[in-house]
Amino acid sequence: MTQLTLKEIARLAGVSRTTASRVLNDQPHVRSELRERVLRVVAETRYHPNPVARSLALQESRMIGLVVPRSVHSFFSDPYFPRLTQGIAEACNQYDYTLSLFLVQTPQDEAKVLPKITSRGFLDGVVVQVGQMEDHLIATLADSGLPMVVAGRPEITEGISFIDVDNVEGARNAVLHLLKLGRRRVATITGGLNTAVGLDRKVGYERAHAEMGLPCDPALIVEGDFTENSAYQAMGRLLQHHPDAVFAASDIMAVGAIHAIQHHGLNVPRDIAVVGYDDLPPALMVTPTLTTIRQPVRRFGIQTVTTLLELLKNGPQPPRQVIMGTEIVVRESCGAILAEGANIS
Amino acid sequence: MTQLTLKEIARLAGVSRTTASRVLNDQPHVRSELRERVLRVVAETRYHPNPVARSLALQESRMIGLVVPRSVHSFFSDPYFPRLTQGIAEACNQYDYTLSLFLVQTPQDEAKVLPKITSRGFLDGVVVQVGQMEDHLIATLADSGLPMVVAGRPEITEGISFIDVDNVEGARNAVLHLLKLGRRRVATITGGLNTAVGLDRKVGYERAHAEMGLPCDPALIVEGDFTENSAYQAMGRLLQHHPDAVFAASDIMAVGAIHAIQHHGLNVPRDIAVVGYDDLPPALMVTPTLTTIRQPVRRFGIQTVTTLLELLKNGPQPPRQVIMGTEIVVRESCGAILAEGANIS
DNA sequence: AGTAGATATGGGAGCGCTTCCAGATACACT
DNA sequence: AGTGTATCTGGAAGCGCTCCCATATCTACT
Numbered sequence: 001m002t003q004l005t006l007k008e009i010a011r012l013a014g015v016s017r018t019t020a021s022r023v024l025n026d027q028p029h030v031r032s033e034l035r036e037r038v039l040r041v042v043a044e045t046r047y048h049p050n051p052v053a054r055s056l057a058l059q060e061s062r063m064i065g066l067v068v069p070r071s072v073h074s075f076f077s078d079p080y081f082p083r084l085t086q087g088i089a090e091a092c093n094q095y096d097y098t099l100s101l102f103l104v105q106t107p108q109d110e111a112k113v114l115p116k117i118t119s120r121g122f123l124d125g126v127v128v129q130v131g132q133m134e135d136h137l138i139a140t141l142a143d144s145g146l147p148m149v150v151a152g153r154p155e156i157t158e159g160i161s162f163i164d165v166d167n168v169e170g171a172r173n174a175v176l177h178l179l180k181l182g183r184r185r186v187a188t189i190t191g192g193l194n195t196a197v198g199l200d201r202k203v204g205y206e207r208a209h210a211e212m213g214l215p216c217d218p219a220l221i222v223e224g225d226f227t228e229n230s231a232y233q234a235m236g237r238l239l240q241h242h243p244d245a246v247f248a249a250s251d252i253m254a255v256g257a258i259h260a261i262q263h264h265g266l267n268v269p270r271d272i273a274v275v276g277y278d279d280l281p282p283a284l285m286v287t288p289t290l291t292t293i294r295q296p297v298r299r300f301g302i303q304t305v306t307t308l309l310e311l312l313k314n315g316p317q318p319p320r321q322v323i324m325g326t327e328i329v330v331r332e333s334c335g336a337i338l339a340e341g342a343n344i345s
Numbered sequence: 346m347t348q349l350t351l352k353e354i355a356r357l358a359g360v361s362r363t364t365a366s367r368v369l370n371d372q373p374h375v376r377s378e379l380r381e382r383v384l385r386v387v388a389e390t391r392y393h394p395n396p397v398a399r400s401l402a403l404q405e406s407r408m409i410g411l412v413v414p415r416s417v418h419s420f421f422s423d424p425y426f427p428r429l430t431q432g433i434a435e436a437c438n439q440y441d442y443t444l445s446l447f448l449v450q451t452p453q454d455e456a457k458v459l460p461k462i463t464s465r466g467f468l469d470g471v472v473v474q475v476g477q478m479e480d481h482l483i484a485t486l487a488d489s490g491l492p493m494v495v496a497g498r499p500e501i502t503e504g505i506s507f508i509d510v511d512n513v514e515g516a517r518n519a520v521l522h523l524l525k526l527g528r529r530r531v532a533t534i535t536g537g538l539n540t541a542v543g544l545d546r547k548v549g550y551e552r553a554h555a556e557m558g559l560p561c562d563p564a565l566i567v568e569g570d571f572t573e574n575s576a577y578q579a580m581g582r583l584l585q586h587h588p589d590a591v592f593a594a595s596d597i598m599a600v601g602a603i604h605a606i607q608h609h610g611l612n613v614p615r616d617i618a619v620v621g622y623d624d625l626p627p628a629l630m631v632t633p634t635l636t637t638i639r640q641p642v643r644r645f646g647i648q649t650v651t652t653l654l655e656l657l658k659n660g661p662q663p664p665r666q667v668i669m670g671t672e673i674v675v676r677e678s679c680g681a682i683l684a685e686g687a688n689i690s
Numbered sequence: 691a692g693t694a695g696a697t698a699t700g701g702g703a704g705c706g707c708t709t710c711c712a713g714a715t716a717c718a719c720t
Numbered sequence: 721a722g723t724g725t726a727t728c729t730g731g732a733a734g735c736g737c738t739c740c741c742a743t744a745t746c747t748a749c750t
Contacts, residue, residue: 003465005706016730021708029728052400052466053706056735061397063445082426089448093457100408100445103434112438120348121397121736285630350736361700366738374698398736401705466706 004047013041024049055121063098064308065117065126069137070105079280080297081129084151087301088127095309097124110137118144125308130154130162132195149308149320151300153196161311161319163304167197170293170326171204172211174275175247177291177328179212181336183245183273187220189234189257191249198226201249201277217241224253231256239264244272245334251276251283254290258333269335279329288332295326349392358386369394400466408443409653410462410471414482415450424625425642426474429496432646433472440654442469455482463489470653475499475507477540494653494665496645498541506656506664508649512542515638515671516549516592517556519620522636522673523590524557526681528618532565532588534579534598543571546594546622562586569598576601584609589617590679596621596628599635603678614680624674633677640671 010020015034022030023038030038041047055061066088068081085101092099102117104110114137117123123146128138130152138154150162178186188205191198202221209216219241224230231253238246239260246261248254254276261272268274268288276283279294307320330336355365360379367375368383375383386392400406411433413426430446437444447462449455459482462468468491473483475497483499495507523531533550536543547566554561564586569575576598583591584605591606593599599621606617613619613633621628624639652665675681 006708007706010730017707018709018730019728022729025708031728034728048460048464050401050466050706051461051464052397052406053735054708055397056395056401056705056737057707057709059735066446085446086448089446090450093448093450093454096457098445098461099447100443101411101430101434102443103431103438105435105438109438112441115393116396116443119393119396121395281626282630285627351738352736355700362737363700363739364698367699370738376698379698395736398705399738401707401735402737402739404705 004045006049009038009041009045009047012045013038059121060124061098061122062096063100063123064092064305065100065102065123067102067104067117067126067128067137067141069129069131070109080278083297084129084301084304087298087303088305089301090298091302091305095305097305097309104137114140117141118146125149125312127151127304127308147308147311149304149311151304155196157321159319161307161321163300163307163322163324165295165300166323166325167200168204168207170277170295171201171247171249172208173204173326173328174277174291174293175205175208176211177330177334177336178245178247178273178275179208179214181245181273181334184214185217185220185241185243186245186247187222187238187241187243188247189222189224189231189238189249189253191253192225193223198223198249205247224249224256226250226253228252228256228259232260235260236264239266245274246272247275247277249277251278251280251290251292254292254333255282255286258286258288258290269333273335274333276333283329283331286333291331291334291336292329293326294329296324300324349390351394354383354386354390354392357390358383404466405469406443406467407441408445408468409437409650410445410447410468412447412449412462412471412473412482412486414474414476415454428642429474429646429649432643432648433650434646435643436647436650440650442650442654449482459485462486463491470494470657472496472649472653492653492656494649494656496649500541502666504664506652506666508645508652508667508669510640510645511668511670512545513549513552515622515640516546516594517553518549518671518673519622519636519638520550520553520592521556522675522679522681523592523618523620524553524559526590526618526679528590529559530562530565530586530588531590531592532567532583532586533592534567534569534576534583534594534602536594536598537570538568543568543594550592569594569601571595571598573597573601573604577605580605581609584611590619591617592620592622594622596623596625596635596637599637599678600627600631603631603633603635614678618680619678621678628674628676631678636676636679636681637674638671639674641669645669 006017006020010017015038019030019034020038023035089099102113104113125147128141128148128150130150135155141148142160150160153164154160154162175186190202193199206216220243222234222238224234231248235257246257248257254274258268258274261268266272276290276292279292283290283292303322307322351362351365355362360383364375364379365383368380434444447458449458470492471486473486473493473495475495480500486493487505495505498509499505499507520531535547538544551561565588567579567583569579576593580602591602593602599619603613603619606613611617621635621637624637628635628637648667652667
């Protein structure tokens with residue numbers, strides 16, 4: 001079977017390449033009779049235009065890249081990355097873009113992959129998942145001129161479009177939930193305070209107290225590092241200060257906290273209520289099941305793409321910075337469900 | 346800044362396009378003086394050839410696709426997919442290929458995405474993750490002529506290259522492990538027996554018995570469907586037949602089985618030893634920690650790519666079918682670690 | 691000095707598509 | 721019939737690269 005090209009289609013339909021091209025691109029100035037003839041030939045031969053040639057001529061590839069830097073690799077152990085990818089891929093399908101994936105694990109990868117990403121004409125735009133200490137990568141991409149949207153909050157936001165989840169608001173709601181259930185000594189195990197996420201969630205904790213007109217006891221704030229073990233340790237220390245609730249800045253840490261509480265012979269949620277953050281599978285595996293903050297990860301991915309596409313459509317313009325909300329998922333560990341009021345003691 | 350092209354580079358270096366191209370592609374027939382001059386200009390201008398134009402001229406894109414059909418979406422909830430992707434991406438980086446991702450979730454997606462995938466010149470080859478009932482997709486891709494490797498075992502293997510993990514051997518080792526620890530009433534909770542994986546693991550169970558010259562008691566074989574709940578139910582039924590060990594065809598099911606055993610007041614591993622399959626996070630979250638079969642998922646992804654690249658290099662040829670081994674991860678639930686010999690009762 | 695044979699060089703065509711633009715055709719008027 | 725306008729049509733150039741092939745240059749011979 002001879003290689004199918006537009007020229008061949010045109011020949012078969014008895015028209016010129018131009019006319020055939022017009023038909024394929026739904027352009028005017030083609031007699032409906034010819035249009036039909038071309039469409040029939042296309043259908044019969046199952047012809048599809050060569051996207052590479054098309055990209056070259058149009059100077060746009062209809063491809064966008066997703067760049068995942070090495071520091072994000074913790075994400076491979078939680079469902080964040082797959083869900084994000086799913087959202088992004090979904091949006092790409094919808095808008096007829098192709099997604100290509102760049103996992104940058106080593107500096108060598110970076111040296112190899114970055115030039116490719118920024119090569120003219122290869123990608124129309126790029127989504128970069130923010131990790132830690134990736135200013136360099138983001139800066140390089142930013143001034144390559146390639147349209148870019150950052151998923152997460154980059155360290156420098158100047159002139160950069162990004163989508164972030166409102167960690168302050170999420171944490172605030174978590175803590176507010178506990179306070180409204182009548183808990184009055186609400187502790188927190190923070191994430192690493194060298195990360196934006198860790199800091200934001202701590203701010204949310206403080207803000208909730210301020211809103212309710214309650215003081216924050218510094219003894220009830222302990223730093224963890226997002227691992228279960230760090231939270232287990234942290235909870236051990238917290239217990240000396242008799243909290244009646246804990247907000248852990250991640251589900252994994254919440255699990256660590258619950259284990260610590262239980263090993264001290266106390267009951268969750270009766271003695272100490274717990275709220276986590278992320279709504280990952282561990283939240284359901286633990287006993288009692290975990291009340292937590294769910295992030296709209298899939299929608300987040302979609303948002304990332306739609307924002308990028310807007311950037312593409314409208315050319316260079318003021319960067320867009322979108323902050324998305326969260327939702328609280330109430331389960332057993334906060335004590336809201338099992339016993340109404342009885343817990344307020 | 347004017348658009349950089351090969352022509353421009355050639356002009357700056359005072360040579361022809363051809364010569365410049367030769368230098369960039371490490372081809373002979375260029376005086377070393379000229380070569381250097383060109384390289385210097387390239388370095389100064391940070392020029393990188395336009396990959397799209399290159400693809401068009403070379404008739405190869407150096408892109409491969411990863412196609413994930415809708416039925417694989419359970420994979421989004423376990424780390425299989427991220428790890429596979431990681432392996433694939435790693436290999437792509439190494440061999441200078443770009444990976445593009447196609448999530449085919451709906452029939453509409455399929456209609457939209459398939460023509461794109463099979464368009465001439467767009468992808469050099471494709472890796473298809475096998476799900477359930479995807480013969481159609483695989484068949485379509487197969488006879489589009491696009492070089493293809495299937496990750497997993499497709500329903501029809503005729504003329505198709507695929508990489509699979511040896512589920513029979515993995516299950517066999519799991520059960521052998523239990524038998525060698527002296528267990529004599531080893532039950533199994535199988536996966537859905539309408540899936541290749543479910544069937545293979547059951548065959549492994551039987552084969553282990555055959556090898557040891559032991560009979561299989563049909564009462565000790567119960568079908569689950571890979572969910573925790575199905576295993577919990579199954580285990581309940583199994584208990585009436587007094588097994589002293591259980592091989593569950595997935596970790597999730599092993600967790601269900603352990604819960605059931607414990608709720609009946611029995612001890613794992615003393616009364617009943619348990620071995621799972623997959624080595625997913627739940628294996629570590631449960632008490633006692635789970636002995637299980639680990640799949641080489643990342644290496645699996647890499648293998649998938651190297652096989653595809655061989656196919657690309659050597660042209661159409663007999664399909665390659667690779668079966669990869671597994672390894673057993675011994676933890677507490679099988680009783681091998683805590684008590685040597687004491688369990689043999 | 692002359693020539694075969696190797697080695698360098700660059701013009702030009704081609705990859706498959708889009709699109710400008712000039713020319714052809716149709717239609718409605720005076 | 722003749723002009724003007726709207727509507728079609730297709731040749732040709734161009735997107736940025738590779739590579740064939742004809743030509744130019746350089747060695748090492750006789």
